[in-house]
Amino acid sequence: MFVIDTLIFDVSETLVNFGFRKVMKDMGFTGSCVGEIRAAIYDTGWWRKLDRGVITLEEAIKGICAEAEPYHRQVEYFVRNYGFFMTPLANNICFLEAAHKSAKYRLFYLSDFHEHGWKILTERNRFFKLFEGGIVSYECHYLKPEREIFDHIAKRFDIDRGRALFIDDRKKNTDKAREFGFHSLNFVQGDDIFVKAREFGIELDDSADILKNL
Numbered sequence: 001m002f003v004i005d006t007l008i009f010d011v012s013e014t015l016v017n018f019g020f021r022k023v024m025k026d027m028g029f030t031g032s033c034v035g036e037i038r039a040a041i042y043d044t045g046w047w048r049k050l051d052r053g054v055i056t057l058e059e060a061i062k063g064i065c066a067e068a069e070p071y072h073r074q075v076e077y078f079v080r081n082y083g084f085f086m087t088p089l090a091n092n093i094c095f096l097e098a099a100h101k102s103a104k105y106r107l108f109y110l111s112d113f114h115e116h117g118w119k120i121l122t123e124r125n126r127f128f129k130l131f132e133g134g135i136v137s138y139e140c141h142y143l144k145p146e147r148e149i150f151d152h153i154a155k156r157f158d159i160d161r162g163r164a165l166f167i168d169d170r171k172k173n174t175d176k177a178r179e180f181g182f183h184s185l186n187f188v189q190g191d192d193i194f195v196k197a198r199e200f201g202i203e204l205d206d207s208a209d210i211l212k213n214l
Helices: 020-026 033-042 046-052 057-067 069-085 090-102 115-124 126-130 147-156 171-179 193-200
Strands: 006-009 106-111 133-136 164-168 183-186
Touching (some): 033 069, 046 057, 106 147
Parallel strands (some): 106 133
């Protein structure tokens, strides 16, 4: 029977909530422009390049704006500010806090994120102090689910893959993590992460006080 001693968390949609349409609405952008802006951001390759750290924020904004000609103002505002609109997933932060308090697990993050957004997110959320460390795509120039990013975190932090659980909201990422030797948990919003983690022998107190880390 394997024993988990390391937890590796995705961030977006695993520790913080990020629904594109909700964020756009919160920014005051509604109507038909939302779909066009989403396509320009996510379907053209610019966002992936930004997360990979191979282009600058200004280059990404220029490229995305060229794909969404009528919506330059909305695109630029979104790219520069979406980090301010991401909110913690309370139950999952409670799980992270409980894991930290138990002192049984090494805690890491593994995230696809660009530098500007990452700085906003980490400065606004104190729960990041609970981690021993982690890997962000813009720093290493790899993206999930590429093998290299999983190899990188394992090597950098001397992680035993057979004793590590990777938690992510995207099944393609958890499937690949499993292929690369990690245990993996595909988290879907609405799941109770405390319950899901028990499948891996992880029993944590779900009454932890999380307010100080939100």
